[in-house]
Amino acid sequence: MNSLAQSLGDQFGTRLVTASSALAQYAQSEGLHAHQPPSLVAQPETIDEVKLLVKKAAEENYAIVAYGAGTSLEGNAATINADTLCIDFSRMNRIVEVSAADLLCVVEPGVTREQLNQDIRATGLFFPVDPGANASLGGMISTRASGTTTVRYGSMRENILGLKVVTADGSLISTGTRARKSASGYDLTHLYTGAEGTLGLIVEASLRLHGQPEKILAATWDFGTIEGAVDTVIATIQSGVPIARMELLDEAAIRACNRQSALGLPEKPMLFLEFHGSDAGVADQLDLVRLMGDSNGGGKLQFASATEDRNALWKARHQALWAAKNMVPGAVAWITDICVPISHLSDAITRAKTAIQASGLFAPILGHVGDGNFHVFFILQVEDMASWDKARIINEAMIDHALSVGGTCTGEHGIGLGKREAMRREHGANSVATMRQIKNALDPSSLFNPGKIFLD
Structure with missing residues (x-):
């Protein structure tokens, strides 16, 4: 056992991972960039433990890599140094506060987006950023994630109010406020957002929440050409329609999704759409988009308004990667x-x-x-x-x-x-x-x- 592991053993016990078979799991990700297992993994439960880990690693000349859910695609959390401490934030998964009145929540970095939305469902609010994978919010902040709903609700950048960050000397800093805007000082919140864990370790985040829409309508729409589908998207955005999701799948992607999820869709370029708003608002959005799609060669517009039907549709979209691999x-x-x-x-x-x-x-x-x-x-x-x-x-x-x-x-x-x-x-x-x-x-x-x- 190395000296860093020995110095941390009493504090972390079984939350200090040293077995080679367990360490190997931290060399896996959804990306293909080759990397090695870390020397050891610690699973902190508090901010003070993170501060301790940073100080100890610095003393022993160990690199630090933060690890969330392992869903990154560009080797963002890869271990490349021989002496590396991986800090696994999965145990820091508490929702610290939900303020429905202020439309915000405070979370630890190991909270996943699905966990957050499940927990706050009864409040009538939701967190909109949806990259597809059930990623940790700390990882989503670190990679400035976005996804299927960005067109209406923005990316992580637009949905972060403030952070708590452990710095390289083991200190804790706070950035941002609970207010919706500020003209005070450098924008440290957005400096750390998208920094991929290279500047500090995010240990808490204040996030914007949004009201759950009165009506949600999902739809699929096939087109004769890629150009027709994309031109419909462009016209929709340029017309200011507040559509919630506009996803394109080409015919190869539809073929894979049909085989994986039995969607039965025509194997043509396809738009997956979702409209949020009141009954009247959704109807107006749909009329405008239909008009633009019809002029660009749109085929059959099929709707899914029931929750289970919408969930099945978006589950198939989110599983498109595995569907493609299975082909x-x-x-x-x-x-x-x-x-x-x-x-x-x-x-x-x-x-x-x-x-x-x-x-x-x-x-x-x-x-x-x-x-x-x-x-x-x-x-x-x-x-x-x-x-x-x-x-x-x-x-x-x-x-x-x-x-x-x-x-x-x-x-x-x-x-x-x-x-x-x-x-x-x-x-x-x-x-x-x-x-x-x-x-x-x-x-x-x-x-x-x-x-x-x-x-x-």
């Missing part, structure tokens, strides 16, 4: 995403689709297209190096095109290990140098999540 036995998935201004969305998706078809790869396209973000699921055999090379070429072309039109190399997956070079291209040397200055000022010993975001 190719023994294959693995490499998921990438970009985000572009909506005026360039149709062209960006068409370019990606054309390249995929020319390559012969099976790579469904799915997107939170209401905010210009789409994903490609490359389904690849591990040993088929030629296919991996084709996928890399397509990914780089997607990124290059996104950057050329003022978009970003990653809409919601973060940088981690996988998109460090793309981030440099996106922001330029001077901006990245400024980011490094911030990192060096707040974490001079590179204690937190070393090797992420920056190419060294």
